[in-house]
Amino acid sequence: MVENQLIFELHQVCFAYPGGRPLLNNLDFHLRAGEKVGVVGSNGSGKTTFLHLLMGLLAHQQGEVKLFGNKVVSRHDFAGFRTRIGLLFQDADDQLFSPTVIEDVAFGPLNQGKSVAEAKALAMRVLARLDIAHLAERVTYQLSGGEKKMVSLATVLAMEPEVLLLDEPTTGLDEATRAKISEVLKGLDLAYVVISHDYDFLADVTGLTYYMHEGRFADDAGQVIHNHFHLHPFGSYPHQHSH
Amino acid sequence: MLKEHFIQGKSLLHRLDPRGKVLVACFFSLVVALTHSPVVAGGGVVFGLLLVLIARLPWRPVGRRLALVNIFNLFLWLILPLTYAGSHHWQWGALVFSYEGAALAALITLKANGIFFCFLALVATSPVVTMAYALQRLGVPAKLVHLLLFTFRYIHVIEQERQRLVSAAVVRGFKPRVDLHTYRTYAYLVGMLLVKSFARSQRVYEAMLCRGFHGRLYCMSEFSLTREDVVAVAIMLLSVIFLGGYEWLKIS
Numbered sequence: 153m154v155e156n157q158l159i160f161e162l163h164q165v166c167f168a169y170p171g172g173r174p175l176l177n178n179l180d181f182h183l184r185a186g187e188k189v190g191v192v193g194s195n196g197s198g199k200t201t202f203l204h205l206l207m208g209l210l211a212h213q214q215g216e217v218k219l220f221g222n223k224v225v226s227r228h229d230f231a232g233f234r235t236r237i238g239l240l241f242q243d244a245d246d247q248l249f250s251p252t253v254i255e256d257v258a259f260g261p262l263n264q265g266k267s268v269a270e271a272k273a274l275a276m277r278v279l280a281r282l283d284i285a286h287l288a289e290r291v292t293y294q295l296s297g298g299e300k301k302m303v304s305l306a307t308v309l310a311m312e313p314e315v316l317l318l319d320e321p322t323t324g325l326d327e328a329t330r331a332k333i334s335e336v337l338k339g340l341d342l343a344y345v346v347i348s349h350d351y352d353f354l355a356d357v358t359g360l361t362y363y364m365h366e367g368r369f370a371d372d373a374g375q376v377i378h379n380h381f382h383l384h385p386f387g388s389y390p391h392q393h394s395h
Numbered sequence: 396m397l398k399e400h401f402i403q404g405k406s407l408l409h410r411l412d413p414r415g416k417v418l419v420a421c422f423f424s425l426v427v428a429l430t431h432s433p434v435v436a437g438g439g440v441v442f443g444l445l446l447v448l449i450a451r452l453p454w455r456p457v458g459r460r461l462a463l464v465n466i467f468n469l470f471l472w473l474i475l476p477l478t479y480a481g482s483h484h485w486q487w488g489a490l491v492f493s494y495e496g497a498a499l500a501a502l503i504t505l506k507a508n509g510i511f512f513c514f515l516a517l518v519a520t521s522p523v524v525t526m527a528y529a530l531q532r533l534g535v536p537a538k539l540v541h542l543l544l545f546t547f548r549y550i551h552v553i554e555q556e557r558q559r560l561v562s563a564a565v566v567r568g569f570k571p572r573v574d575l576h577t578y579r580t581y582a583y584l585v586g587m588l589l590v591k592s593f594a595r596s597q598r599v600y601e602a603m604l605c606r607g608f609h610g611r612l613y614c615m616s617e618f619s620l621t622r623e624d625v626v627a628v629a630i631m632l633l634s635v636i637f638l639g640g641y642e643w644l645k646i647s
């Protein structure tokens with residue numbers, strides 16, 4: 153990979169759902185190789201929409217989008233880039249569709265042309281890395297919410313993408329699992345964009361946080377590391393801190 | 396949850412290569428569906444029952460499905476004897492019962508049950524997904540195989556959505572009664588079910604695109620023909636040929 157290569161380059165992008173208010177409004181965004189950024193913003197501010205736009209699931213209506221230096225216009229242009237980008241959906245139910253976990257995780261690698269044996273081995277490695285190897289043979293629609301989330305993450309990582317787009321990866325996860333995700337993300341040598349409402353998590357895994365407001369990014373120049381007190385509902389039980 | 400009831404099992408038929416099983420089941424249905432001979436149709440039922448015994452299927456779910464199939468046959472028994480024009484009949488008041496009609500109803504009943512048993516023992520003993528891949532290996536066009544796989548997959552999606560909607564109604568104290576509120580709620584349920592399942596299927600398709608789906612599905616399970624497969628499939632095929640041959644000999 154070229155050092156400092158631009159992965160995403162968005163210039164004055166506008167988007168509105170049919171019949172809806174303008175959601176993204178002259179938005180500018182850049183992501184370079186290796187950059188790790190967070191996105192925060194209020195509910196319904198368009199964060200998920202933004203990620204789907206980066207992935208070409210939605211088509212922007214105005215402005216310019218460049219992927220890996222190539223200009224893309226219609227959703228069709230994205231086809232060749234999709235396997236280089238890994239998108240984790242906000243709702244894990246949307247992500248899993250194979251009958252068993254191992255098949256779902258191997259689905260991406262198989263599409264990339266790996267042999268069945270290679271894809272299976274890779275899938276097992278990724279599952280083991282996320283500490284969920286024991287779920288391999290389970291049926292996807294019978295997993296718990298948190299388990300689904302972890303398996304979804306595994307399906308994305310198994311494609312070995314060059315950039316990750318994570319839509320609220322920690323929602324509904326316990327402390328230990330959240331810490332596991334932080335650890336895995338920090339150990340990755342790739343660029344990612346993480347949407348989250350969990351500020352501690354963002355501070356841990358990203359370098360820069362953007363704040364989405366009125367369809368645009370205001371980058372969080374005022375971000376300061378600070379100490380704060382927080383409530384421990386089960387303070388008498390031993391627990392792990394993710395921050 | 397929708398369950399594949401018969402795939403758990405360690406019998407010979409569970410072990411057999413799904414390709415061989417599909418082949419036998421299709422050939423058998425062809426012979427039995429086309430036959431005019433009650434002997435062949437009866438032989439088909441015996442053959443099918445034998446397979447069910449070999450597969451050691453749990454008898455309770457088999458019975459439930461058997462009842463379902465035969466409800467349709469019951470209608471044939473009600474209609475055919477009364478409406479079939481034949482030379483032999485038996486009259487009671489204005490009602491004319493034709494023997495040929497009854498014979499036809501009997502033949503159809505035999506055929507339906509034979510094919511039912513056969514598919515239960517051979518096809519229902521493998522997971523749908525494995526069966527789909529087996530069809531793909533047998534040269535069935537990829538589009539048809541996808542249709543089967545996605546139909547199966549989305550039946551689950553719709554069922555899940557239904558359960559969610561029903562629980563959402565139940566946790567807020569919904570009890571079906573005979574009133575407008577109940578009917579309206581059910582109408583909403585059905586409407587939402589369609590819309591939500593459609594939206595979800597679209598999102599699942601998008602998720603597949605994100606992971607490089609380009610119209611091909613890959614099979615994770617390896618198929619391999621063992622000697623057991625070859626022998627078992629050959630015996631079954633021979634029995635079916637024998638059934639078909641019996642009729643062919645009688646005609647010529």
Ligand SMILES: Nc1ncnc2c1ncn2[C@@H]1O[C@H](COP(=O)(O)OP(=O)(O)OP(=O)(O)O)[C@@H](O)[C@H]1O
Binds near residue numbers: 170196200
């Ligand atoms: N398919 C759609 N059609 C029309 N409007 C939509 C559609 N999907 C989302 N919206 C609307 O677009 C707005 C932004 O949605 P989006 O999902 O991007 O928000 P978000 O920032 O991810 O919010 P959250 O933090 O709650 O996940 C919302 O007001 C939503 O109602």
Ligand SMILES: [Mg+2]
Binds near residue numbers: 242
């Ligand atoms: Mg969102």
